[in-house]
Amino acid sequence: MQKLLLHVCCGPDASIPFLDLRDQYDILAFWYDPNIHPEAEYWKRLRAFREVAERENITFLEGAYEPDVFFRLVQGHEHEPEKGSRCTICYSFRMKRAVEVAVENGCSAWTTSLNISPHKNFETLTAIGTALAAQHGIPYLAIPFFKKNGFARSVAYCKEYGIYRQKYCGCVYSETYPEKFQIS
Numbered sequence: 001m002q003k004l005l006l007h008v009c010c011g012p013d014a015s016i017p018f019l020d021l022r023d024q025y026d027i028l029a030f031w032y033d034p035n036i037h038p039e040a041e042y043w044k045r046l047r048a049f050r051e052v053a054e055r056e057n058i059t060f061l062e063g064a065y066e067p068d069v070f071f072r073l074v075q076g077h078e079h080e081p082e083k084g085s086r087c088t089i090c091y092s093f094r095m096k097r098a099v100e101v102a103v104e105n106g107c108s109a110w111t112t113s114l115n116i117s118p119h120k121n122f123e124t125l126t127a128i129g130t131a132l133a134a135q136h137g138i139p140y141l142a143i144p145f146f147k148k149n150g151f152a153r154s155v156a157y158c159k160e161y162g163i164y165r166q167k168y169c170g171c172v173y174s175e176t177y178p179e180k181f182q183i184s
């Protein structure tokens, strides 16, 4: 079975990729959600992810909490709207680390749970993943997890198992304007 690195942005978004891919791939999940604000929210989301991974018996690694790196990268883009340049930088920041971890751990392909969210830009994620794949020599799988009711199924999964589901995307800018990111 091919070893697949699944970059994980949060437990709820990872749930359906786990269920849908586990029969086809040997999944190694990589939690990397480095810019969540405030820090207490970061740990709350990480605990929710661990709960999902342990429930589904998925092996996982945890990346670092690095809000300072994020703030440096998005200077000048802070007030861009959702799916704008700030978010593109944020996707790249996370995915660059994910592809490195995929290579370090001998995976033969990689993808991201960001692809399940209707609040993310699938085409932009695909372009970033494809470019990183070429640079690092490991195929990126542009899997549209949002299809086949992926997002609604993840909401139902969290309700069924009592998994914490956040109300805003994650960075301080999205936390300041949560109504734009409201998902339930």
Ligand code: SF4
Pocket: 035, 082, 083, 086, 087, 090, 091, 169, 170, 171, 172, 173, 174
């Ligand atoms: S809104 Fe979400 S995707 Fe966009 S920069 Fe903030 S955390 Fe990243």
